[in-house]
Amino acid sequence: MELGYKDHDGRTHEFDFAINLFTDLAALMLECSVNGSVSLGELLNDEKGNIVRITFTKEEKKP
16 A cells, blocks of 8 residues: 555655655654764664764753
């Protein structure tokens, strides 16, 4: 089953890429919220070891 929509020109656009993007971003945000950062080197088996940090204000971290 494909998830998508048809525009006014009859072309079909799929949502799977956008859903994967949001899922990945949510995982990065959660990991940064809990541990402060994410090592992309560990995720991608890359020796460069780039670090991603996503910060949140106190208001954004409220439960």
